[in-house]
Amino acid sequence: MLSKSDVKYIQSLAHKKFRxxxxxxxxxxxxxxxxxxxxxxxQLYKVYATKNWVRLNPDLAKNLTCIYELEDFELQKISFLNTSNEVLALAKLPPFKTEILISGEITVVLDQIQDPGNLGTIIRTCDWFGIKNIICSTDTADAHNPKVVQSTMGSIFRTNIIYTDIVTFVKKQQGIPVYAALLNGSSVYTTTFQFPSILIIGNESKGISKEIKELTTHPITIDKIGLAESLNASIAAGIILSHMQLH
Amino acid sequence: MLSKSDVKYIQSLAHKKFRxxxxxxxxxxxxxxxxxxxxxxxQLYKVYATKNWVRLNPDLAKNLTCIYELEDFELQKISFLNTSNEVLALAKLPPFKTEILISGEITVVLDQIQDPGNLGTIIRTCDWFGIKNIICSTDTADAHNPKVVQSTMGSIFRTNIIYTDIVTFVKKQQGIPVYAALLNGSSVYTTTFQFPSILIIGNESKGISKEIKELTTHPITIDKIGLAESLNASIAAGIILSHMQLH
Structure with a gap:
């Protein structure tokens, strides 16, 4: 059984303020x-599942102390998907961090990524390439927005996503190469990447902001053969990250 | 002024049948x-624009024989976007093609790509890399769906998108290497690609279908360093296409 206050609580989690x-x-x-x-x-707080899910997943269900069995229509009521998918969980928001130590080979910095699908896909791609730290400008979409979470496909559980003033952050990392996808940089195919390094990905339509551009030590470009004016931000991130791994 | 029949006509174009x-x-x-x-x-049929757009774009507006000036609220009525953006056009659907001659270096084949955003992004990425022909399985999302069109960012005007039985299509291209993104192929970093060739991109969750897998001559893999289970289909396409261009 789903109470009205449960429904209200879950629906409120669409908003960053309530999360x-x-x-x-x-x-x-x-x-x-x-x-x-x-x-x-x-990282788990509560699970809301259909009777069918509980029946089909006895191993997952048996150790859960906080699980609510719902009718299909009840799950649909709290789902953010067009068609609810058997089970919904509430996860614990990681503690808010503003300070971060650069670790690992590549730190990705996002400069005002606005589309939730793009942000989720970038987080998933970073996770594929073993990148732990993703630093987001404060005007980047919120990573715990339901749409972003869905498109991370689980990578949200494994990455550190930090919202901060990225200009201050990049300035602090003195001596570390700062790569950024720009339309007039060196070819991604011939660049010899140095590590540890920072890779900046810019806004979907405006690209990288002026202040961040000035902090870029290595502008790089994905060579264009055809006629498209630009690449999608997450595609550019994926391509550059894959070439960074090559070296 | 917008007539009721205009509104009905435009809204009907959300559906493939009416397109x-x-x-x-x-x-x-x-x-x-x-x-x-x-x-x-x-490729243009009609334009519906706000008075503001007409005022700001005299060079574009002056030669249009079929333009309707609308109030903002009227444009919002016919827009498929959450917030309408000054101007909406009706474009002519290209003639339906099922037969295609392989031309150019790479032909991309899509095996049941279902997400409109992914499809649009793949079309845009193909256009960036100069790929003209995109062959879609008949169960791939429709390329002229408003969401797909928006995410192509104009590349829909420059690419040939053909819906056909992809098994029959691939079988016909005897002797041409068939590359496909699989989880257990050769590394994309060390593969020496041959041209002309076919690159197959599979469904977002199910991957490449069994019949198409059997036609693949060169399974390739994007090396994984981290823990994500898979990459988004459009990211995989972008990464592989960028490495194909390297050779």
């Missing part, structure tokens, strides 16, 4: 919730 | 409609 106030965010679907329960139980 | 019946599709926004008018006038 931060309550410390929870929504994760949906068999795959991502399954991963959350089995691999990251310390 | 095919009427031979038109919707293009929105200052950037894409501007490109359509100035560079591809032969």
């Amino acid at each position: 931060e106030e309550y410390g929870h965010y929504v994760v949906e679907g068999i795959k991502m919730v399954g991963e959350l329960i089995s691999q990251y139980p310390e | 095919e019946e009427y031979g038109h599709y919707v293009v929105e926004g200052i950037k894409m409609v501007g490109e359509l008018i100035s560079q591809y006038p032969e």
Whole structure:
């Protein structure tokens, strides 16, 4: 049974303000919730599942102390998807960090990425390439927005996503090469990347802001053969990251 | 002034059935409609614009024989965007093709790409890399769906998108290498690509279908360093295409 206050609580998590106030965010679907329960139980708060899901996933369901069995129509009521997908979980929002030590080979810095799908895809791609730290400008979309979470496909559980003043952040990392995808840089094919380094990805339509451009030590370009004016921000990120790994 | 029948007509173009019946599709926004008018006038059918757009774009507006000036609220009524963006055009659907001659270095084959954003982004990425022909399985999302069109960012005007039985299509291209993104192929970093060739991109969750897998002569893999289970289909396409260009 789903109470009215449960519905209200979950729906409120569409908004950043309430996610931060309550410390929870929504994760949906068999795959991502399954991963959350089995691999990251310390990040789990509550599970809302259909009777069918509970019947089909006895191993996942048995150790859960906080699970609510719902009718299909009840799950649909709290789902942010067009068609709800058997199970919805509330996960714990990671503690808010503003300070970060650069670790690993590449730190990705996002300069006002606005589309939730792009942000989620960038987080997923970073995770594929083993990048732990993603630094977002404060005007980047919120990573715990339900749409972003869904498109990370679980990578949200494994990456550190930090919102901060990226100009101050990049300035602090003195001596570290700062790569950025620009339309008039060196070819990504011939660049010999140095590590540790920072890779900046800019806004979908405006690109990289002026202040950040000035801090870029190595502008790089993905060679264009055809006629498209630009690449999607997440595609550019994926291509550059794949070439950075090559060296 | 916008008539009721105009509104009905434009709204019906959300559906493939009516796009095919009427031979038109919707293009929105200052950037894409501007490109359509100035560079591809032969593909243009009608323009619906706010008075403000007409005032600000005299060079684009002056030669249009079929333009309707609307109030902002009228444009919002026919727009498929959450917030309408000054101008909406109806473009002519290209003639339906099922037969295609392989031309150029790379032909991209899409095996049941379902997400409109992914499809649009793949079309845009192909255009960036100079790929003209994109062959889609009949269960791939429709390229002239308003969401796909928007995410192509104009590349829909420059690419040939053909829906056909891709198994039959690939079988016909005897002797041409067939590359496909799989989880257990050769590394994309060390593969020496041959041309002309076919690159297959599979469904977002199911990957490449069994029949197409059997036709693949060169399975390739994007080396994984981190923990994400998979990459987004459009990211995989972008990364592989960028490495194919390297050779």
